[in-house]
Amino acid sequence: MAEAARPRRQRLTLPASRFIGREGELAGIAELLRRGDRLVTLWGPAGMGKTRLALELASRWAEAQAGEAVWLCELTACRDLRAVCGAVARAIGAQVAAGRREATLVERIGRALAAEGRALLVLDNLEHVLETAAPALGAWVRAAPELRFLVTSRERTRLPGEVSYELGPLGLPAEGSSERSAAVALFLDRAAAHRASTPPPPPAGEHLADVAALVRRLEGIPLAIELAAAREGVLGVRGLLARLGRRLDLLAGAARGREARQATLRGAIEWSWDLLDDRERRALACCSVFRGPFTLEAAAAVLAEPDAAAIDRVEALRDKSLLRAAPPRSDGAPRFALYEGVRELAAEKLAERGEREGAAERHAAFYLAAGEAAAADFERRGALDALNRIAGDLEELLAVAEGALAATAEGALAAAAEGALAAAAEGALAAAAAGRRAAAERALRALCAVEPVLSTRGPFGAQLEPLDRALAAAEQLAADPLVVARALAARGRARRLRGQAEAALEDLGRARAQAAALGAEALLSAIVADLGVLHHGRREMERAREHYEQALALHRALGDRRAEGRALGNLGALHHDERREGEAASYYERAIAIAAEIGDGRLEGIFSTNAGLLEQERGAPAQARRRYERAAAILGEVGDLRLLAITLGNLGALHHEEGRLAEARACHERAVALLREVGDRRSEAIALCRLGAALASLEEVEEARRALETAERLLAQLGDEPDVELARVASGFVDLALAQAARRAGRGDEAAARAGAARRRIASAREGSEGAPSSASRSDDVRLLLRILERSLAALGLPEGRGEGGERELLLTEGARFCRPPGGAWHDLRERHAARRLLVALAEQQRRAPGRGLSLAALQEAGWPGERILPGAAANRIYVAMNQLRKLGLKPWLRRDGEGYLLDPALPVHHVAIEPAAGGDGHV
Numbered sequence: 001m002a003e004a005a006r007p008r009r010q011r012l013t014l015p016a017s018r019f020i021g022r023e024g025e026l027a028g029i030a031e032l033l034r035r036g037d038r039l040v041t042l043w044g045p046a047g048m049g050k051t052r053l054a055l056e057l058a059s060r061w062a063e064a065q066a067g068e069a070v071w072l073c074e075l076t077a078c079r080d081l082r083a084v085c086g087a088v089a090r091a092i093g094a095q096v097a098a099g100r101r102e103a104t105l106v107e108r109i110g111r112a113l114a115a116e117g118r119a120l121l122v123l124d125n126l127e128h129v130l131e132t133a134a135p136a137l138g139a140w141v142r143a144a145p146e147l148r149f150l151v152t153s154r155e156r157t158r159l160p161g162e163v164s165y166e167l168g169p170l171g172l173p174a175e176g177s178s179e180r181s182a183a184v185a186l187f188l189d190r191a192a193a194h195r196a197s198t199p200p201p202p203p204a205g206e207h208l209a210d211v212a213a214l215v216r217r218l219e220g221i222p223l224a225i226e227l228a229a230a231r232e233g234v235l236g237v238r239g240l241l242a243r244l245g246r247r248l249d250l251l252a253g254a255a256r257g258r259e260a261r262q263a264t265l266r267g268a269i270e271w272s273w274d275l276l277d278d279r280e281r282r283a284l285a286c287c288s289v290f291r292g293p294f295t296l297e298a299a300a301a302v303l304a305e306p307d308a309a310a311i312d313r314v315e316a317l318r319d320k321s322l323l324r325a326a327p328p329r330s331d332g333a334p335r336f337a338l339y340e341g342v343r344e345l346a347a348e349k350l351a352e353r354g355e356r357e358g359a360a361e362r363h364a365a366f367y368l369a370a371g372e373a374a375a376a377d378f379e380r381r382g383a384l385d386a387l388n389r390i391a392g393d394l395e396e397l398l399a400v401a402e403g404a405l406a407a408t409a410e411g412a413l414a415a416a417a418e419g420a421l422a423a424a425a426e427g428a429l430a431a432a433a434a435g436r437r438a439a440a441e442r443a444l445r446a447l448c449a450v451e452p453v454l455s456t457r458g459p460f461g462a463q464l465e466p467l468d469r470a471l472a473a474a475e476q477l478a479a480d481p482l483v484v485a486r487a488l489a490a491r492g493r494a495r496r497l498r499g500q501a502e503a504a505l506e507d508l509g510r511a512r513a514q515a516a517a518l519g520a521e522a523l524l525s526a527i528v529a530d531l532g533v534l535h536h537g538r539r540e541m542e543r544a545r546e547h548y549e550q551a552l553a554l555h556r557a558l559g560d561r562r563a564e565g566r567a568l569g570n571l572g573a574l575h576h577d578e579r580r581e582g583e584a585a586s587y588y589e590r591a592i593a594i595a596a597e598i599g600d601g602r603l604e605g606i607f608s609t610n611a612g613l614l615e616q617e618r619g620a621p622a623q624a625r626r627r628y629e630r631a632a633a634i635l636g637e638v639g640d641l642r643l644l645a646i647t648l649g650n651l652g653a654l655h656h657e658e659g660r661l662a663e664a665r666a667c668h669e670r671a672v673a674l675l676r677e678v679g680d681r682r683s684e685a686i687a688l689c690r691l692g693a694a695l696a697s698l699e700e701v702e703e704a705r706r707a708l709e710t711a712e713r714l715l716a717q718l719g720d721e722p723d724v725e726l727a728r729v730a731s732g733f734v735d736l737a738l739a740q741a742a743r744r745a746g747r748g749d750e751a752a753a754r755a756g757a758a759r760r761r762i763a764s765a766r767e768g769s770e771g772a773p774s775s776a777s778r779s780d781d782v783r784l785l786l787r788i789l790e791r792s793l794a795a796l797g798l799p800e801g802r803g804e805g806g807e808r809e810l811l812l813t814e815g816a817r818f819c820r821p822p823g824g825a826w827h828d829l830r831e832r833h834a835a836r837r838l839l840v841a842l843a844e845q846q847r848r849a850p851g852r853g854l855s856l857a858a859l860q861e862a863g864w865p866g867e868r869i870l871p872g873a874a875a876n877r878i879y880v881a882m883n884q885l886r887k888l889g890l891k892p893w894l895r896r897d898g899e900g901y902l903l904d905p906a907l908p909v910h911h912v913a914i915e916p917a918a919g920g921d922g923h924v
Helices: 021-036 050-064 081-092 102-115 127-143 182-196 206-218 222-242 245-252 264-275 278-287 296-303 305-321 340-352 356-381 385-392 394-421 428-454 464-476 481-497 501-518 521-537 540-557 561-577 583-598 601-617 621-636 640-659 661-678 681-697 703-719 721-744 750-765 779-796 833-848 856-864 871-893
Strands: 038-045 071-073 119-124 147-153 162-166 324-326 334-336 810-812 818-819 894-896 901-903 909-911
Touching: 021 038, 021 050, 021 147, 021 162, 038 050, 038 640, 050 071, 050 147, 071 681, 081 102, 081 119, 081 127, 102 127, 102 264, 127 147, 182 206, 182 222, 182 640, 206 222, 206 856, 222 245, 222 264, 222 305, 245 894, 264 296, 264 340, 278 296, 278 305, 278 340, 278 583, 296 305, 296 356, 296 703, 340 356, 356 385, 356 394, 356 428, 385 394, 385 428, 394 428, 394 464, 428 464, 464 481, 481 501, 501 521, 521 540, 521 561, 540 561, 561 583, 561 810, 583 601, 601 640, 601 779, 621 640, 621 818, 621 833, 640 661, 640 681, 640 779, 661 681, 681 703, 681 721, 681 779, 703 721, 750 779, 779 810, 779 818, 810 833, 833 856, 833 871, 833 909, 856 871, 871 901
Parallel strands: 038 147, 038 162, 071 119, 119 147, 810 909
Antiparallel strands: 324 334, 810 818, 894 901
């Protein structure tokens, strides 16, 4: 080989378009090369931007590493090792005599590379010649110890010493966000470049949100984003979004100046398909039936191959970047997934091979078996792992249901056409009907299997529409009555959660009749319990009690401890609503004990929350807080977002009752967000009422009104009178906030009128109408807000407010700036700093550790923080401050014990948000 004189540095031609994003990847790869890794493979799927990134890195490397050669060798046109050797020789400026044996060519090029010393050689698009070129590359790495190699490929070389760097999608904006991520920036830049006129100013608001949604749908793949941007001027962003169902055709022919394999997304993926052997092609085609991530076990079932063979196929497709790594399953099992463009092309290939129906059948059989087993496990144990298994397969089970429904509909059309053509086709029609029946049953089974996740984590009612279609088909085709009964019960529960009580009652009644006729005792007992919950929600207490007790007897006969615990807890809730507090507490404790015994965290969380609410009503806030915090921890671990939100709402209400308004607001805002996410409209409305009350107490009046208006709309649609009354009571906090503002501004008449409006709301909730039970007697949510509202009204200090609630309580405003002892008047402590601080410390100690005193040292630090005082002088100061508190009316409630001073644990202490008007010597 003769060498010609050549420059040490190749001139690199970069694309005209701007390089956007990938700064982290650039830095990471450069660091690998700097630290001495000599073979770095930048690998990833089609269209991910490997070549563009390698070019940018080579250009920056050439600028940063003065004196080093940097060469780019494009291998796309190469088909064999001889062509690869020629391409490398041309890239480095070496001349290779024609006709040499391949082994000689490899050796000569190795010597030429070694002679260059420190240099960087970029080998672009190695994947299609990898099998023949990899040994040569290994030889060159060994021959040129100072040379670094950066390889781009859709597959790793697996050579010794290789460091692989997988290139994933561009950064995407979060769901619902319109942030300017790298993917958004790329689309905006390329769309502007394709416009003939001057680019418009950066879009904002709604348009930017559409762009964010588009790049998320395109999965952050740079090639797909660039091809879509080229069509933005014709279709607009929303037009692109509407047409993404066939992305391979949409993103075709949109780019000029690219090689054929990069001109369309289809071409890029077809290039990878052509590099597979037939077994790998079949495997990829079969994997197109998966909608989301899948495990090796699922792949083996769909491929109908032994585990070892399935592992080989999945590994090969992963190595060739046609499968991507997905987050592992909850139990740590690895999972894989396809990009949507790959899935679309693979699905076309599966249909061409005539294997679509077989792969879909195997997919459905696998996920139905797994889903039904997990659902039965959850029903039996209520365990988190069972729920997580269903959640992990949720997308696949819904796909099974949709596929079965489509088959049912297609079969109906085909049967109708066949019947019209020939009455003699009776056998074919019977077979078609059997197929449709089986498809309808499959859809119902899949939708029942996903119910535990949708009813605990939401979105509620997501299965209602497909359940309607599947039940209509199943009943028309005389499907298995047990499958239909289970589906009716599932639809009844879903309708109840969506506030459709009448429809839910009809479904559960029909399900009960079918289960009884079939002798399905376990199903029957569950349906009876569900009917109890439905009647309870409708305030039909005697019917609820009848169903709960019947369910309890059935559960015990079956030996179902979990269902028994649920029935006991529901009876506790019934007694709670009937104000039978002792009986309610007993039932709750028995239910919690069973839940703890069997390890059912969800059940324990539910009834711990209920018990906390009971403790709060009985004036035991410390115990209530412990219950709520325990329940929130359990439910957060279980992942039941709906119940977690309800528990957070109760904790927020406790914060509100104790005057911790910022904490109350945070709890209620999170509860509203969670309930909106899962689709529980009734609970969302209740949470909005509580949020509105807290916002009003914070004097955020406009925000409070918006929250309450939304709540009232939701509750009016549901038509539940006690809950509608809840919104009216919550609006009383807005009245009080406006009264407070009017009083500060000196508008006494307006303040009195606003306070009067609040009093009328209280009277309406407490008195009822036309002999009907009051809302306060029927709803613990109403009772809770009433208590807080009455105390806040008492704090307002208007003449009509004297004696309104709180007569046996110590009321404090924020920081104890004002206090009102039981049966006394309001006192202004704003200038009595030590006494005020000591009162705050004593109240906090009573909350945290009722009955336990604060030491003199703790009281000294609380009353005179940071001051250095001799013990004798400190004791004297504490005595004087305590004497001031006694004179304010707290003498009967201030105690001494071996620790120090304390407030009597029997004294209810409540915080109010509204400060009274001060006058005279501090009395109101």
